[in-house]
Amino acid sequence: MFSVQVMQQARGVVFALRGELDFDSVVQLHEAGDEEVARGPGAGAVVVDCAGLTFCDSSGIGALLLLFHQLAAKERVLRLAAVPPSVARLFSVTGLDQVFSVYTDAEQALAADGSGHDRVAAGTDGTARPMERQDR
Template sequence: MELNVSTASQGDHAVVTATGELDLYTAPRLQAALASLLRDEADHIVVDLSGVEFCDSTGMNVLLSAMKRVQGKGGSFELAAPRTSVRRILQVTGLDTVFTVVDAVPAMDG
């Protein structure tokens, strides 16, 4: 399955929406989108996972490295609305205590 990634930015806030399967083959697409936002000085990034049906360790590593880079410059990084399968992976790996996980994607004004 493919992974579609789209971004919406407003000031230093950005929402990245991923839809599909996040795995070894598709993770570079998400990584590129996140790297682009980091270059554009986004300090507050939310990754909307509501459309992600599957995420493997490669996908988790992409999210982890982006979170570390954002937090390293004093920003915030959140995972929004993960499905049950992705939430279970976060819990099994203990990453649910590492990531900030919110139930809904925050609305961007504008």
């Protein structure tokens, strides 16, 4: 069973993922993401809290990348938090650890000021930003 709990915070929104993010469940992340993208610029960061994520397949990765690009087009950032070791390894093998800003927990991700550490989708603002990794 998979779920996305959406929690609005002062500095942005947190999507708390629970269960297996795969082909059958990815629609729930798409729906939550579509609602958030519709809010447009100025609505703060979107933090995907992965503490309860037990599995992620290529469909889940695709959904996270799509959300990343959709938010970047609205001048917003996607940050990941509490990524479990099995999923972190998948990100490392695929190079996505160089794409996503990863934080120890949702609080740290919300508190981040973005000072050049948040990744932006290529071509969205014409500038390159450092690809530094955050402490996990």
